[in-house]
Amino acid sequence: MNKSINLKQRPVGTPTLSDFEFKELDNELKVSDGELLLEAKYISVDPYLRGRMSDAKSYVPPFVVGEPISSGIVAEVLESKNGNFQKGDFVSGLLQWKEKQISTGEGLQKIDKSKAPLSAFLGIVGMTGLTAYLGLHEIGKPKKGETLVVSGAAGAVGSVVGQIGKILGLNVIGIAGTDEKIDMLKSEFGFDHGINYKTTKDMKAAIKEAAPNGVDVYFDNVGGPISDAVLFNINQFARII
Template structure:
């Protein structure tokens, strides 16, 4: 039987299992000339999918109700009538949450499990790594000796940003939600310091303490009060990179926040949001860099692997509880 996960209804606040619907169908898919039959191996769950579950205007169309949800997927070619793919190939691309599906091959990239674990093509060697590398370099313009603060630092993107920053000679400070994650940042990823926002009594003061020379770059994955605190510590000509705002994705009312304009004007600072596809022309060079650093041992990664197709919704929901360390992936 082929299993599929549909968007059953649009969440109000944090997603719940009731927002998803599981369906099954007979596994009698056939392919036509130019098509391939795929079997799902790994599924990426990411915070940005929450935005697509709403019907608000965004940079990508919302998911349709009663239609399969899509995200980054690694799949195995189990049958092919497409000259570009053969049985046994593994591919990466934006695919549906289905155990099997038919594709014409457009938008799919072959991935080589002999060079790196297949799951890394959803993480450090996939959109996660590209987001970290391009956001930091294209907007942050890092210079050796500067100080960077990263929120959501133990997450998939944040942990890679910090490592790249260390490679480039920066002082790296991470903000995360548990002492275990802070220890991981310092021991595995080489961060210079970390702040647990759940135990901190004054994040503003804690940032000032670990960044005595101020903050030159802020890579923001969370938004909200944490980001407000960082603003009080930015230097002149600071660069603030807005990658995400997971702390407010489930809000049902407009969040209250301080006004950023005085901080930006006073410090002649830059604040810019981005999506990784803005820099699609730079993907090949970025991927080459990431692959080289990974091979040389300069870059590492952490994955939270959840087993089983039926657990995809739970894994996604767990992102908003901070239950992941690094990239959250479901292995089918």
């Protein structure tokens, strides 16, 4: 028996269990030439999925009501008639929320579980880590001793950006929305400074205090008034991601 998680109805506000259908599928999965049978091991649940549950116009199409949700998934190859994959391989890619499914292999990437835990390929060595690493390195082009400001710093991408910044010898300032997050940024992730934008009355002054020599690299995850305050302190020839 196979199983799937489908979108039952479009949520209003925060999604609840009633918005989803946990469905048992009795159809037999037969692998044809060029295909492979996959079994899901880990599913990535990301903030952007909430947007796809709505039918509002967006940069990605909405989920179809009555159909399985899809996101990044790590899966094991149970059977293969595709020359690029073998039984026992592990892969990651955009797949449906099903226990088992047939794939042509398009968009799948083989992963090596000896390099990192399988779940990490949906996080630090997956899209999250690549976004942080490539954004900071390719666009930010940081130099040792420079000052990096990260908004949304306690989020998946932001927290990785800050840690990479510390490895590279940067002065790292993280902006987040609770004191608990600020404590985490400094005590667990090694950020030099943290600013709680919800309790700080003057963000421009707070950033200037943490970055007296100005901001050289800004990794912007939020936009709006927070970015305005950072830009007030930005250096000439700074890089903004």
